Amino acid sequence: MGRVGIRDVAKAAQVSVTTVSHALNDRRGSRISAATKEHVRAVAEDLGYAPNRLASGLRNNRSYLIGLVSDEIATTPFAGDMILGAQDAAYERGCLLMMLDAGGDGELEKRQVSTLLQHQVDGIVYARMYHQRIGLPVELAGVPTVLLDAVSADEKVSSVIPDEVEAARLAVRSLVAAGHRHIGFINNLDDIPATHGRLLGYQEALKESGIEFDPALVVAGVPETNGGRAAAMDVLSGPSRPTALFCFNDQMAMGAYQAAGSLGLEIPRDLSVIGIDNLELIAAALWPGLTTMALPHYDMGRWAVKQLLNEIEKPDDVEPVQMMFDCPLVQRGSVAPPLQI
Amino acid sequence: MGRVGIRDVAKAAQVSVTTVSHALNDRRGSRISAATKEHVRAVAEDLGYAPNRLASGLRNNRSYLIGLVSDEIATTPFAGDMILGAQDAAYERGCLLMMLDAGGDGELEKRQVSTLLQHQVDGIVYARMYHQRIGLPVELAGVPTVLLDAVSADEKVSSVIPDEVEAARLAVRSLVAAGHRHIGFINNLDDIPATHGRLLGYQEALKESGIEFDPALVVAGVPETNGGRAAAMDVLSGPSRPTALFCFNDQMAMGAYQAAGSLGLEIPRDLSVIGIDNLELIAAALWPGLTTMALPHYDMGRWAVKQLLNEIEKPDDVEPVQMMFDCPLVQRGSVAPPLQI
DNA sequence: TTGAAAGCGCTAACAA
DNA sequence: TTGTTAGCGCTTTCAA
Numbered sequence A, B: 001m002g003r004v005g006i007r008d009v010a011k012a013a014q015v016s017v018t019t020v021s022h023a024l025n026d027r028r029g030s031r032i033s034a035a036t037k038e039h040v041r042a043v044a045e046d047l048g049y050a051p052n053r054l055a056s057g058l059r060n061n062r063s064y065l066i067g068l069v070s071d072e073i074a075t076t077p078f079a080g081d082m083i084l085g086a087q088d089a090a091y092e093r094g095c096l097l098m099m100l101d102a103g104g105d106g107e108l109e110k111r112q113v114s115t116l117l118q119h120q121v122d123g124i125v126y127a128r129m130y131h132q133r134i135g136l137p138v139e140l141a142g143v144p145t146v147l148l149d150a151v152s153a154d155e156k157v158s159s160v161i162p163d164e165v166e167a168a169r170l171a172v173r174s175l176v177a178a179g180h181r182h183i184g185f186i187n188n189l190d191d192i193p194a195t196h197g198r199l200l201g202y203q204e205a206l207k208e209s210g211i212e213f214d215p216a217l218v219v220a221g222v223p224e225t226n227g228g229r230a231a232a233m234d235v236l237s238g239p240s241r242p243t244a245l246f247c248f249n250d251q252m253a254m255g256a257y258q259a260a261g262s263l264g265l266e267i268p269r270d271l272s273v274i275g276i277d278n279l280e281l282i283a284a285a286l287w288p289g290l291t292t293m294a295l296p297h298y299d300m301g302r303w304a305v306k307q308l309l310n311e312i313e314k315p316d317d318v319e320p321v322q323m324m325f326d327c328p329l330v331q332r333g334s335v336a337p338p339l340q341i
Numbered sequence C: 001t002t003g004a005a006a007g008c009g010c011t012a013a014c015a016a
Numbered sequence D: 001t002t003g004t005t006a007g008c009g010c011t012t013t014c015a016a
Helices: A004-015 A018-027 A034-047 A053-060 A080-092 A106-118 A162-176 A193-208 A225-237 A251-263 A297-313 B008-015 B019-025 B034-047 B053-060 B080-092 B106-118 B164-177 B191-209 B225-237 B252-262 B297-313
Strands: A065-070 A096-099 A125-134 A143-150 A158-162 A183-188 A218-221 A244-247 A272-278 A291-294 A321-327 B064-068 B096-101 B125-136 B147-153 B158-162 B183-188 B218-221 B246-247 B272-277 B291-294 B322-325
Touching: A004 A018, A004 A034, A004 B096, A018 A034, A053 A297, A053 B053, A065 A080, A065 A106, A065 A297, A080 A125, A080 A143, A080 A297, A080 B096, A080 B158, A096 A106, A096 B080, A096 B096, A125 A193, A125 A297, A143 A297, A158 A162, A158 A297, A162 A183, A162 A193, A162 A244, A162 A272, A162 A291, A183 A193, A183 A225, A183 A251, A193 A218, A218 A225, A218 B272, A225 A251, A244 A251, A251 A272, A297 A321, B008 B019, B008 B034, B019 B034, B064 B080, B064 B106, B064 B297, B080 B096, B080 B125, B080 B147, B080 B297, B096 B106, B125 B191, B125 B297, B147 B297, B158 B164, B164 B183, B164 B191, B164 B246, B164 B272, B164 B291, B183 B191, B183 B225, B183 B252, B191 B218, B225 B246, B225 B252, B246 B252, B252 B272, B297 B322
Parallel strands: A065 A096, A065 A125, A125 A143, A143 A158, A158 A321, A183 A218, A183 A244, A244 A272, A272 A291, B064 B096, B064 B125, B125 B147, B147 B158, B158 B322, B183 B218, B183 B246, B246 B272, B272 B291
Antiparallel strands: none
16 A cells, blocks of 8 residues: 655656646646646556545545435335436536434434534535425534425425426326326325325316316325225225226325226226336336336436535535426336227 | 643643643553643543544544445435445545545546545445456556455455355245246346346255246346346246246336236235345335345445455454355245145 | 745644 | 654756
């Protein structure tokens, strides 16, 4: 581990450390002759010089470290792409991401944030596993922060979320486009933005197609497979069976598949199903594959870090922006025209 | 952001910075009177002092940063618990984890490692998404490293993997214990340690129960749902249908469910199924729930970091250890006695 | 165009 | 038991 430092380079290149520093960082262009710059760089390369970020960070008050604190993203399959997007964006701007996952433990999260700050992170991406409205933790006051898959009540800080209403609208529209007019909605019963947004989108899409909203066709459950199964069982056994089901998420859609199976309904012949999430592991594994709306996790992660770095790099105009991303439709095999139209 | 430093504390406590440093870090116990120590700590707490890890790291040659470089763990649902375990272990020892995911891009990975080293990480956990045998990247030479879910060909570095053979043995044993003697194996066709290890365990478990190995009962496919579906379709339509299926992983088991469904076989009445992975998202979502062997991801992640920190903290006896963890059985509802025995 | 030197916040060897 | 002070590796002001 013979770490080679800037002075080793200076010695080898027969110049001063100042010159080396300037040659490697070229700030003001007109500082150094092109020749020495080239020379110094060659020597540095030769010696395998790599800067010590601890030292430069200490001096510059800039660690090139970004903290990402989350509730459960890291460990659940739902939003892995958020991390990837964030990581990519950070890496492209010369930063590293330090990801911490408190698993929903508020006290732990507090300590994690403090540890992150001790390491002098340049800013923090505060991410939630699913779109929610939150109060910004006090320990983040004064720290450059961007919210990922969350909005703050006071909107004092930038945030990025998916457009729930539009996602639902597009999903239902695609069902309508396939010829369906009798469309059930398997909703989540949790009181979260997605629940309300998607219901709204569902209603709007129906309205714009001149289909009357029938409350009997929306039934809620816990947002997992069993909740979807029960709810689907319910609405499919009802008096007027829908020909298509819009499901709150892919897991509930999987439950709908199971309900359809046990009722002897074949997808998509007897029943079309569309989900939200594009959870590869489920959507692609179902048979037939599940048509679904992809949550723009990668883009959101990317945007959050990009915005954060922008705010860090010019802290003058810290105009917080509330961003929303669209959810693209991913077609597989679970939507077809209804049997008799 | 009025950062308060050690000298602020010193001034406020009316002592020197040395005293503050010692009071807060208590190295050699007998350095400072209990009274002043208490006093200094109180003042520090009061001022909200938090050490600057960049500065102390620079001074100590110890960043308290651990790098975790992986191929795809971060972004796929398979091994999230490895990260959690690693994070927990790091956090308990006062370290932070910097996770980088190259998505399988070797060049990128090389640069990521170099970035990590620039940030002076104390060591690196080199993790793979699934158990494999690898050559250690050259850029890691001389850097404290532990392999996670991988072993190095030369065994010069510590590593931790799951016990594939034992996992399969236990899975098959539990099928035998339920009364099955006609057990199929849906294997992966990739040439990786898990493929061979699990086949071996399958064979050993049969042998110890006095069941003859029938090559016609093992059929391989791509390790995903469709591969499992095709393979299961195959073996279940064959001349002597097994009463139970041991599947390479939970996704293939899901495929087996689909095959069973389309053949009119009810699980677990007509067919028992057992998987490996305990992929919550699938195992719990299937109906009935999938009985499966859990891969010890959390424990492996934890162990890797613990071992790494041990090696970092006393670099004298760097005796690399090759660790193996057992896979516990997670019972849900997919195993029952065979219909007629 | 280049170099000397101060100092980022902290620790620890040395002095008192 | 406590304080003074020299750096850790780097950037940058100021002088040459």
